[in-house]
Amino acid sequence: MTTLKELLDYGKKALTEGCIENGAHDAWLLMEHVCNIDRSFYYVHxxxxxxxxxxxxxxxxxxxxxxxxxxxQLTGEAWFMGLPFYVNENVLIPRQDTECLVEEVLKRGSKAERILDLCTGSGCILLSILHELRSVRGGSVRGVGADLSAPALEVAEKNRERLGIEAELVQSDLFEMIEGTFDMIVSNPPYIPSGVIDGLMEEVRAHEPAMALDGGEDGYDFYRKIIRRAPAYLRGGGWLCFEIGYDQGKGLEDLLKEEGFQEIQIIQDLAGLDRVAVGQWKS
Structure with a gap:
């Protein structure tokens, strides 16, 4: 028979020797997942x-x-905005950096009645926004999450059900199957330049969906498509909000200006890097 200590020692040694960043920490989390215990239980037993x-x-x-x-992907769970989301190999893993996008949406969306999330993936952005707004306002705000990937939408549907957050999910190539207008359009689209992907860490490059990463030759393909068509789907005074790469702030600012957006802002994350671009459609 194997004890918890022997098992944990094995995990720490194996992951450290395997050059896994934060390997000891991951060994802990895998033990908590498999054995259904927390650290306080371990220290006592x-x-x-x-x-x-x-x-x-x-x-x-x-x-x-x-x-x-x-x-x-091994535990099937990632925490985002204080909520546990199911994840697998068909969606990007929710990251703390993206919480900056949600926070900026919430600052501007206190009165929003209808929100669209393009490239929704696991649904973590849309469902987190709806959860926060409804906790303050009740159930009046409605949300639509769109993604081209059917397997990704299956993950979003599972999260919608497990969290009990009502939202409409649509398989759509950006705006292709979207109807009506919105107070806010939010997106964390693919934005990594094609030539950079091979240099990403192996966890991302080899195990997260390529279609959710590749933003074309310069990383701006999806931004251009969304910005060009967004005005037809935004109500007057509505906001378009993006997650962006650390070096894409100036590029997004220019694209939004060219299309006629106003009140444009580039917001930095906690590390001081460009992370969010927002613009208001006033026409």
Whole structure:
């Protein structure tokens, strides 16, 4: 029989030797996931034994993590804006940087009645926005999440159901299947230049969906398409809000100006890097 301590020691050693960044931390999280315990339980009961099946499941996940499969894909869960989202290999893993986008949307969307999230993926952006707004205003705000990927929409649907947050999900190539107008359009589109993708960390390059990463030769393909068509779907005074790359602020500012957006802002994240671009459509 194997004890919790022996299992954890194995995980820490294997992931550290496997050059996994924060390997010891990941070993902890995998143990919490497999054994359904927290750290306080471990510190009181480090010599508690686990079944052979549990030990084998843990070792298998450690070996997968050594192959740079993302931790969140192994546990099936990622936390975003204080909510637990289901994730798998068909969607981008929600990241803390993206919370900056949600926060900027909330600042401008206190009275929004209808919100569109393009390239919704796991649904974490839209569902988080709806959760926050409805906690203050009730159920009046409506949301639509659109994505070209059917497998991604299955993940978003699962998150909608598990979190109990009502939203419409549509399979659509950007605006193709979208009807009506909105007070806010938000998007975290693919924005990594095609030539840069091979240099990304293996967890991202090899295990997250390429179609959610590749923004074309210069990284701006989706921004151009969305900005060009957004005015037809925005109500007067509506906002267009993007997550952007750290070096894309000036480019987004120019694109928004060229299309006639006003009140344009480029917002930095906690690291001081460009992270969000917003513009208001006043026509």
């Amino acid at each position: 480090p010599e508690k034994t686990v079944t052979d099946g549990t030990a084998e499941e843990y070792r298998l996940l450690v070996e997968k993590r050594k192959r740079h499969i993302p931790l969140q």
